[in-house]
Amino acid sequence: MTSETQGAKRSAEPIDLRDLIETIPALVLCALADGSAEFANRAWQEYSGRPLQELTGNGWQTTIHPDDIANFFHESTAALVSGKSIETEARLRRADGQYQWFSIRKTLAVSRSQSSEPSLRILIACEDIEERKQEESARRYSEESYRVVVETASDAVISLDERGAILLANPATTRVFGYDAGELLGKPLTMLMPEFLRKLHEAGFKRYLATGQRHINWQGTELTGLRKNGQEFPVEISFGELTKDGHRVFTGFIRDISERKQAEETRKQAQQTIQTTQAELARVSRLTTMGELAASIAHEVNQPLTAVNNNGNACLRLLAKQNLQPDVLRRALEEIVAEGTRASAIIARIRAFIKKSPVEKNRVGINEVVGEVLAIIGHGFEENGILLQSELAQDLPPVLGDRVQLQQVMLNLIMNAIEAITAVTDRPRLLWVESRIDESGDILVTVRDSGTGLGLEADRAFTPFFTTKANGIGMGLPISRSIIEGHGGRLWAAPNFPHGAVFSFTMPVADEGPS
Amino acid sequence: MTGAPVVFVVDDDPSVRSSLKLLIGSEGLQVESFDSADTFLQRKPPDAPSCLVLDVRLRGSSGLDFQRQLAARNIRIPIVFITGHGDIPMTVKAMKAGAIEFLSKPFRDQDLLDAVRTGLEQDRARREREKQVTDLQQRFNSLTPREQEVISLVVSGMLNKQIAGQLGTAENTVKVHRSRAMEKMCAQSFAELVRMIETLKSPSERAS
Numbered sequence: 083m084t085s086e087t088q089g090a091k092r093s094a095e096p097i098d099l100r101d102l103i104e105t106i107p108a109l110v111l112c113a114l115a116d117g118s119a120e121f122a123n124r125a126w127q128e129y130s131g132r133p134l135q136e137l138t139g140n141g142w143q144t145t146i147h148p149d150d151i152a153n154f155f156h157e158s159t160a161a162l163v164s165g166k167s168i169e170t171e172a173r174l175r176r177a178d179g180q181y182q183w184f185s186i187r188k189t190l191a192v193s194r195s196q197s198s199e200p201s202l203r204i205l206i207a208c209e210d211i212e213e214r215k216q217e218e219s220a221r222r223y224s225e226e227s228y229r230v231v232v233e234t235a236s237d238a239v240i241s242l243d244e245r246g247a248i249l250l251a252n253p254a255t256t257r258v259f260g261y262d263a264g265e266l267l268g269k270p271l272t273m274l275m276p277e278f279l280r281k282l283h284e285a286g287f288k289r290y291l292a293t294g295q296r297h298i299n300w301q302g303t304e305l306t307g308l309r310k311n312g313q314e315f316p317v318e319i320s321f322g323e324l325t326k327d328g329h330r331v332f333t334g335f336i337r338d339i340s341e342r343k344q345a346e347e348t349r350k351q352a353q354q355t356i357q358t359t360q361a362e363l364a365r366v367s368r369l370t371t372m373g374e375l376a377a378s379i380a381h382e383v384n385q386p387l388t389a390v391n392n393n394g395n396a397c398l399r400l401l402a403k404q405n406l407q408p409d410v411l412r413r414a415l416e417e418i419v420a421e422g423t424r425a426s427a428i429i430a431r432i433r434a435f436i437k438k439s440p441v442e443k444n445r446v447g448i449n450e451v452v453g454e455v456l457a458i459i460g461h462g463f464e465e466n467g468i469l470l471q472s473e474l475a476q477d478l479p480p481v482l483g484d485r486v487q488l489q490q491v492m493l494n495l496i497m498n499a500i501e502a503i504t505a506v507t508d509r510p511r512l513l514w515v516e517s518r519i520d521e522s523g524d525i526l527v528t529v530r531d532s533g534t535g536l537g538l539e540a541d542r543a544f545t546p547f548f549t550t551k552a553n554g555i556g557m558g559l560p561i562s563r564s565i566i567e568g569h570g571g572r573l574w575a576a577p578n579f580p581h582g583a584v585f586s587f588t589m590p591v592a593d594e595g596p597s
Numbered sequence: 598m599t600g601a602p603v604v605f606v607v608d609d610d611p612s613v614r615s616s617l618k619l620l621i622g623s624e625g626l627q628v629e630s631f632d633s634a635d636t637f638l639q640r641k642p643p644d645a646p647s648c649l650v651l652d653v654r655l656r657g658s659s660g661l662d663f664q665r666q667l668a669a670r671n672i673r674i675p676i677v678f679i680t681g682h683g684d685i686p687m688t689v690k691a692m693k694a695g696a697i698e699f700l701s702k703p704f705r706d707q708d709l710l711d712a713v714r715t716g717l718e719q720d721r722a723r724r725e726r727e728k729q730v731t732d733l734q735q736r737f738n739s740l741t742p743r744e745q746e747v748i749s750l751v752v753s754g755m756l757n758k759q760i761a762g763q764l765g766t767a768e769n770t771v772k773v774h775r776s777r778a779m780e781k782m783c784a785q786s787f788a789e790l791v792r793m794i795e796t797l798k799s800p801s802e803r804a805s
Contacts (some may be wrong), residue, residue, distance in 0.1 A: 377649030381654075381681035385610050388679075388702040393704035399623040414619060421612055 093397050109174070109184065109208035111142055112191075115163055120203065127526075147173035147181045154186065165190070171215075176206060181217040186206040193228050238336040244329060246270050246287050256316075258338045260310030276308045291330075307336065315340045382428045386421035392461025393418050443569075445480040446488060448517055448525055455492040456515070459500070465582070466504045468511045475518040482592040483569045491562040491573070495529040495585045498558065502533025502583065509581065524571070524588040531582040536575060562587075600645035602717045606630040607663075608652040613702075617650060617709075624710055626717075634663040638709065641673050644670060646724060648697070648716030650709070661687065664694050673723065678715035679704065720803035722799070733793050736782050744781070747774040751787075752794045 083460055096525040100121070102549050103110050109126040109358075114121045114259035122137040128147045130137065150172035167189040170235040173181035189205045196218040232239045238255040247270055251263045259266075259274055266273075272280040290296055307317040393414040400406035452474060463470045481488075496515070503511045514531040537541055544559050559573075566573040578584045604621050608614045609632050618628045628718065631637040634655060653660040665677055678691050678699045688699045697719070698712035750760045757775070761768040783792035 126733040384681045384702040385613055388681075388704070389610075389612040391706065392613070392705045396616070396620040396623040397707075399620075403623075405623075410619070414616075417612060417616060421616075424612075517712040 099118075111137070111206045111208075113142075113204045113206060115204070115465045117143070120387050123533050126127040126208075129174065129176060145175045145362075148174065149173075171211065172208075182210060185211045226481060235335070236337075238338075240266075240271065240274075240336065242271055242334070243333040244291060246272070246284070247400050249331065250333075255336075258336065259307065265310075274308055276314050277308050281305060301505075304339070307338070316343050383425055386425040386428070389421040390425075393421075443482050443484055446483045446485050447478065447480050448488070448589065449474045449478055451485060452493055452515060452517060452527065453489045455489055455496060458489075458493065459496060462500060463513070464510065468500060468503055470513050470515070472515040473518075474516070476519060478519065478525055479591045481569070481589045483589065484565075487565045488569070491565050491587065492527075492529075494558045494562045498585070499529050499531035499533060500533070503531050505534045506532065506581075512582075519591075522588075522590060524590050526586060526588050528584055528586040530578050530584045532578070533582045535577055536583045539556060542564060600643065601627055602646040602648075602721070604628045604648050604650060604717070605637060605640075605714055606650045607632075607634060607655070607676075608650075609633060609655055610652070613652070620706055621650070621710065621713060626713070644676075646717045646721035647674055648713050648720060649674050649676045650713065651676050651678055653678055653691075656779070661690055664691065664696065668694065675719050677709065677712040677716055679709070689750075692723050730749045731798060733782075733797050737793075737797055739781050740778050744778040746768070746772045747771055748778045748782075748790065748794065751775055762793075 103123045106123070107125055110123040111119050111120040111126055112153055113575075118139045119137055119142040122134060124143055125136065126142070126145075127134055130142075132141070132145075135141075153170060154172050156170075165421045172184060172186050174184050175181055175474070185208065187207045187209075189207070191203045191205050192201070232252045235252060235254050236257075238258040239250075239252040240255060243249050243251040247268050250266055251261075251266045255266065256262055261274075272283055286296075302318055303319055304316060304318050306314050308314055316339050318337045318339050319334050321332055323330055323332050325331070341452070365383065397406060397411055397414050401409065410435060439542045452472070456470070456472065462468075499513050503513060510532060514528070514530040516526075516528045516530070518526055544563050559575075563573045566587045566589070569589055571587055573585070573587040576584045576586070606614055606621070606628060608617065608630070614630045614632065618630050621628045631640075637649075649684070650701070651660045651663065653805050655663065660678060660680075667674065667676075672678045675697045676691075676695070677697050679702055680687070681702045682697070691699050695718045698707055698708070700712065742750070746764070747760060750763065755763070757768050757771045761771045764771070779787075779790060782790060782793055784793060
């Protein structure tokens with residue numbers, strides 16, 4: 083309070099002043115020089131939940147937080163005497179026992195009654211600042227936690243001013259770029275990027291300041307950084323902007339992603355290696371199995387054939403010399419029959435080996451089979467730049483068949499088509515898969531490609547061990563044909579116009595019945 | 598005296614073995630068959646032209662290994678290989694090691710019999726050459742040391758007079774030694790004697 087208002091108080095009636103004090107929301111107390119309270123207003127009584135008689139004397143002091151009492155009374159009365167009001171902060175006990183922060187203003191008042199000596203009183207007015215205090219604490223907490231985050235972040239955090247000069251660099255900046263913060267402050271950000279990015283950055287930065295148009299995505303853009311030792315490395319940066327005291331400040335998080343990149347690269351390579359290995363393994367195991375099977379067939383069957391030939395030839399020679407004894411002839415014939423039987427047994431065994439699993443025929447939707455195979459091949463089309471068009475007739479009746487075998491056939495036809503198409507470089511790479519009901523009511527599936535075509539060898543495509551592929555064994559189509567024929571259908575090849583080949587197969591529709 | 602030619606068959610498949618025996622036997626050849634290389638080795642080598650029909654794939658050791666074993670033991674029997682699954686490197690190896698023929702089963706009977714005859718003929722010729730050398734050696738051994746000395750000098754191109762001078766004897770004595778040696782060696786002419794001595798000097802060269 084100023085001396086003027088003090089002057090005004092002196093001329094007013096004390097009772098009026100007290101009434102006035104009772105009405106204001108601030109907590110007001112009037113204490114004597116010895117600290118004993120003479121009066122506490124209603125607000126104080128209500129806040130503390132105590133009646134006036136408990137507050138008068140030294141009772142009011144119990145409403146001050148014990149930790150704040152020393153501070154509360156620290157200010158000497160001398161200061162008050164000089165006419166200044168004193169401001170401080172303290173927690174006051176609420177009726178429910180909770181303490182809240184108050185701003186305390188203590189003012190010296192001199193009352194002069196007519197009858198007695200002028201007496202000194204201290205007016206204590208308290209204003210609730212709990213909310214402000216909490217906000218302040220929250221702000222301080224947020225500032226502190228921001229500082230902790232920036233200081234301990236593993237990413238480099240750098241702030242720039244409007245000129246692009248570095249205002250702040252956290253400790254991680256040193257780890258990432260190799261410069262001490264001192265070497266960076268005030269320097270342009272461009273010192274942390276390789277030559278080829280500097281012009282781009284400067285132009286982009288200028289444009290952004292002028293037009294607000296960003297030249298890079300500010301969230302997680304991958305760029306190249308430059309370490310103090312001259313090494314370039316991949317970084318991922320995120321930038322944000324704020325305005326402080328009318329100046330724009332840009333803060334960026336810069337993450338060294340060399341390790342991540344390397345890990346990605348390693349993973350990609352590993353994946354590729356696995357794929358190559360798997361493909362190679364599949365091919366080799368197929369070739370080995372077939373090669374071994376073929377060698378084994380040759381050797382197994384050649385033994386009895388040799389014996390049959392030798393016996394027959396020997397008899398012919400003896401006969402020509404008219405020297406064939408009946409018992410010699412009988413023994414030779416017996417051996418010939420025995421060896422013939424042996425050869426058929428070998429062939430039966432091989433056949434049983436090839437058809438190891440019994441065929442399991444169920445009602446199968448041919449479109450489902452096609453869909454499953456297309457899904458298996460999946461990105462094989464995109465990888466080879468092949469445009470796939472499928473026209474599958476809706477509501478086709480099911481066929482009776484072995485799902486796995488039919489998948490094998492579809493897979494074989496489509497893989498053949500893909501191989502034939504990928505040899506083509508000078509025209510579109512197209513693959514059509516179609517299913518429908520043909521004129522005779524059977525289900526017809528065609529696989530049509532724009533590949534190299536069959537040429538004059540169309541007829542031979544189904545001959546076992548005939549192949550046009552460098553790595554083929556020439557068993558795919560013969561096996562496919564025998565599977566389709568085993569299902570009562572037909573499989574054939576025809577040229578496609580103007581380029582490529584069409585492979586088609588038919589299958590009879592399954593009879594009505596339980597599926 | 599050498600006996601009738603013999604063909605040996607080594608194959609572990611009994612039906613192939615017996616059919617080979619019948620086929621080769623149908624040509625009037627004597628055939629002996631064995632189910633393994635070891636049983637064949639137990640048989641005493643015959644004193645007759647012989648030939649071996651050998652399956653490449655044998656139990657225990659391969660036919661090619663067996664070919665090497667025979668060569669190491671200096672058993673110089675011509676070999677006709679038969680195989681159920683021959684490949685080119687295998688064929689080349691066998692032929693380089695001196696095989697007569699390398700036939701894939703099932704083979705043409707004529708091819709096998711031709712190969713067997715070639716083998717027998719080769720073996721007969723070899724035996725003949727070896728026998729000639731042995732005979733010559735026996736005859737040469739029947740000469741006295743003096744006679745051997747004299748004809749060695751004779752075939753080197755020296756005249757009787759020169760030989761007499763070198764040996765410190767009379768020219769007539771040399772003439773006597775020389776005619777006795779010619780007689781013992783069964784040489785009809787001086788030229789034949791020279792050829793005989795040359796054969797004895799390098800029997801391995803001439804036999805190969």
